[in-house]
Amino acid sequence: MRAHARVATELRTLSDGTRRSCVRTLRAEVPLVPRITMAKGPEPWAGGAPEVARVCLAAGAAGPVGGDRLHLDVDVGAGSALVLREVSATLLLPGPEGARSCTVTRIRVADGGTLVWLPEPLICARGADHVNDVRVDLADGARLVMREEILLGRHREASGRLRQRTRVRLGGKPLFHQDLDLGTTDARSPAVSGHHRAVGSVLVVDPEGAVAPQAAHRLSGEAVVLPLSGPAVLVAALAGDNLELRSGLDAGLARLGPPWSPGRAGSTPIGAEAAQEASHVR
């Protein structure tokens, strides 16, 4: 199966003078079905602000299964803010002929734009062979929160192979490049992921510099907050299961302070900030 879906936002000024992020393009092709939604659970970084556009990706079919090629384009326009989530976890399955499946996600965030991308876990079933290729191009003043969670096999199941490729560029310069080749004998090396069945990270990019802690911070379990060489922080974690992984990542985010930390009241909604910034620019 081949599918190409697209989500694009822009900042619009309404008739009453208020500014809000609006979805400009929403193109669905099964199994990639993006839908405009209300807030799903607490969103401390958005604070329920109307300025934020919210889109949830639903899966219109099982998979991806071996042989599928899915393509998702995300364009966040200047000054706009998009919270992109998923309805459910994605189960990667082998195809009938052992072919590889592949998901390519291309993200562009324009100046003053903010993308909060919180997909649900990728679960790599036995026999699957999947490439998840994520390329993000951030303009100089763009912000990003991006989560990746990978589960190596369903409950008590051996894992298939998952190649997770992440490339993030800020203002055209490399910011974070990492390829993980998981579910293989090499990956079970004590240098790579060992016996852990859940691997994940959250990348937070904030060129305003509000995010960067000065030093790395070790959290309990196998989780760590790593300041990158650019204006960004990576929370990386490995765990035995998804719950432990999520709590490790959340603990890392909590170290960053508002508005990035989850569950903290009184933080400034990023949508409001983004709209404000955009009004300075124009």
Next chain:
Amino acid sequence: MSGSAASLLLLADGRFPAGGYAHSGGLEPTVAAGRVRDVETLEAFLHGRAVTTGATLAAFAAAACGAFGEHDDALLGTLDAELDARIPSPAQRATSRGLGRQFVRAFGAIGPKVPLDRLGRSPHHPLAVGAGACVVGLDRHGAALAVLHDSVAGPVAAAVRLLHIDPFGAYAALARLAPLVDDLADTAVLDSLGDAADLPARGTPLLDIAAEDHAVRQTRLFAS
């Protein structure tokens, strides 16, 4: 491979006075965490490190060897930024630049007439080795081999001190990796010929965490 075999041996020698012998390549914190205990787990560690960190750094060394030979300083700068983006751990970035600085200093002191100053004061280690390989007449393949060898031979030398294991067994594990190291060096050369943005970026989540554990440890035998 063009260039002299003796030059390659000089660069790849763990006793080269650039400080490499003070590092365990993440093995010490991995041993402390109980993940490497014996020859079998050491071999799995080495294998995993060779195909990830080793392969990535070897491609950068090969690319730096080419860029230095072609006087392409802009590309050297790009390689530095691309490698920074591939090392999420601040402790590992500091280690890489520290070793690079020591390499440039040692290299300047021991003779070859072309200085490595063009790399800046604290280049990443594989870029310094790649440029050094170029100066002593080695090609991209030699640069890749030197870095790959270092990525596994360093931890083996450290293993003998960190673990109560049979040194012959540890070096037997290293010997079994030789065909893999050769393959990875060939691949690194091919990778190095493409665009710098497409150079390998193989991640090692456990080593990233281990590096930060080690950086704050009070008592340790190796610097990394």
